[in-house]
Amino acid sequence: MKxxxxxxxxxxxxxxxxxxxxxxxNAKLNFAAYAVFTAAFFDFLDGMAARLLKVHSEIxxxxxxxxxxxxxxxxxxxxxxxxxxxxxxxxxxxDWWYFVAFFIAVFSALRLAKFNIDTRQTxxxxxxxxxxxxxxxxxFPLILNQGDASFTGIILNPYFLFAYVIVNCCxxxxxxxxxxxxxxxxxxxxxxxxxxxxxxxxxCLVIFKFAAIPVIIIFYIILSIIQIRTxxxxxxxxx
Numbered sequence: 001m002k003x004x005x006x007x008x009x010x011x012x013x014x015x016x017x018x019x020x021x022x023x024x025x026n027a028k029l030n031f032a033a034y035a036v037f038t039a040a041f042f043d044f045l046d047g048m049a050a051r052l053l054k055v056h057s058e059i060x061x062x063x064x065x066x067x068x069x070x071x072x073x074x075x076x077x078x079x080x081x082x083x084x085x086x087x088x089x090x091x092x093x094x095d096w097w098y099f100v101a102f103f104i105a106v107f108s109a110l111r112l113a114k115f116n117i118d119t120r121q122t123x124x125x126x127x128x129x130x131x132x133x134x135x136x137x138x139x140f141p142l143i144l145n146q147g148d149a150s151f152t153g154i155i156l157n158p159y160f161l162f163a164y165v166i167v168n169c170c171x172x173x174x175x176x177x178x179x180x181x182x183x184x185x186x187x188x189x190x191x192x193x194x195x196x197x198x199x200x201x202x203x204c205l206v207i208f209k210f211a212a213i214p215v216i217i218i219f220y221i222i223l224s225i226i227q228i229r230t231x232x233x234x235x236x237x238x239x
Contacts, residue, residue, distance in 0.1 A: 032078070033140075074105045077103075197216075
């Protein structure tokens with residue numbers, strides 16, 4: 001039975017993504033956003049369960065990617081598409097360029113396909129992970145719900161949304177090494193960048209709530225670049 005536990009958790013992750021798409025297509029973006037975060041929780045949980053139970057399998061790996069495609073590819077695309085519609089409520093029809101939102105699904109598929117065959121991504125990531133990408137998109141409707149007019153003016157600007165989609169898609173497939181949050185042990189020196197990120201994320205979430213999520217992802221990318229450069233300098237100094 002235990003070999004099926006991680007796959008059952010992954011299926012729950014997929015189910016959350018499907019429910020989130022239903023909410024998003026019905027313009028209930030807050031519920032859709034919560035579905036993204038719930039799916040991300042189960043995505044973390046299935047990997048942890050597989051490691052604890054030592055039941056890694058090829059079917060589990062493929063199932064996880066398929067679930068990620070729905071929850072972290074299609075669902076955030078639909079959320080961003082509806083934000084485009086909210087940004088231009090006076091329009092009688094959908095402007096064709098609003099469909100750029102679905103590029104997130106396309107580039108998420110490319111990111112996941114690359115991850116499945118890339119042997120370099122065992123201890124770190126190459127390109128922005130799809131859960132991180134999806135959580136930024138999911139944070140937008142929740143930020144709007146906080147009622148800050150300054151954020152509303154930015155998020156409900158179609159040009160901002162267009163720029164966000166393009167930058168996000170580029171980051172998904174970029175040859176950019178990024179920090180993995182998987183802890184193999186609790187050694188402080190070995191995990192210092194992970195601890196810094198978690199501390200920064202905790203403080204930002206307490207102060208800024210959902211508005212902190214895009215800031216945390218930006219900090220995550222910057223911190224990863226610092227880590228990679230530090231490692232390269234250490235290696236070159238040894239040589």
